[in-house]
Amino acid sequence: MIETAPFDTLVATADGNRGSLQLNRPDKLNPLSMHTLHEIELAARWFDEHHDLKVVVVSGAGRSFSAGADITAFNEAAPMEDRQVGWRMARALDEMRAVTVARIQGWCVGGGLVVASGCDLRIAADTARFSIPEVDLGIPLAWGGIPRLVRELGPALTKELVMTCRPFDAAEAKAAGFLNRVVPEATLDDEVESLVQVLLAKPKLALLETKAHVNAVTESMVGTGRSWADADGLFAGLRDAEGRASALAYVERLFKK
Ligand code: COA
Secondary structure (H helix, E strand, O other): OEEEEOOOOEEEEEEOOEEEEEEOOHHHOOOEOHHHHHHHHHHHHHHHOOOOOOEEEEEEOOOOOEOOEOHHHOOOOOOHHHOOHHHHHHHHHHHOOOEEEEEEOOEEEOHHHHHHHOOOEEEEEOOOEEEOOHHHHOOOOOOOHHHHHHHHHOHHHHHHHHHHOOOEEHHHHHHOOOOOEEEOHHHHHHHHHHHHHHHHOOOHHHHHHHHHHHHHHHHHHOOHHHHHHHHHHHHHHOOOHHHHHHHHHHHHHHHHO
């Protein structure tokens, strides 16, 4: 029986040993508002209550995985109790018991990469595009994104991509180790499904213990907990005059296209 959890901006379903978490604001390319971050965290906890789950596919509805932080809410002062919500979202994904497979198409921007990097395995369409524009928006990448990118990409490439904000494609992301597979766009669903079927055929205990073990090892190599203070940099950036001017120019460029 398929169970669906009641969320506003995403659809979470559990069906026996498999689940699905789909960001669901396709007309806006699945932006990550504070509300959505909180919903992802709650969905991760909801999946953990379903003890039969082995695999959860994490995806974005429509033509893109996610365009990152919701820039329409950028200048709204977030309540202080919300300041760690991005960090909590990423940690909740990391800590989910089931294996998570990110299905990436279209754009995967900023916080969208943090969501993807919180997943265990990542498959992208060959047409997928990535970028981390936070610095152009006058803020450091937060939400625990830095340690997760260092974990997946290494420090030098993380610094380059975050500092330069240059877009990169699926082939580069695969070569850097961020993606497990890059497949033709038309076969993305089939390729995700065949990986899911391989995982579902494995014994649950050994499968989930392997995830937990790798996470324990990477946590001791690149502790995500050390990014606890990254919300301070984010909030400072939102008040920095040079950063605000850069953000204004960025948004003007975006809306002039
Ligand atoms: N937050 C809120 N809305 C967003 C968004 C975001 N991050 N990114 C895109 N949208 C909205 C657009 O405003 C547009 O809405 P509209 O149709 O009502 O005008 C819709 O999604 C489609 O976006 P559009 O820019 O027309 O698509 P595109 O294919 O030409 O470009 C991107 C895609 C991702 C390159 C471009 O939308 C973009 O750069 N977005 C901002 C990414 C960003 O800076 N994220 C923040 C990271 S910190």
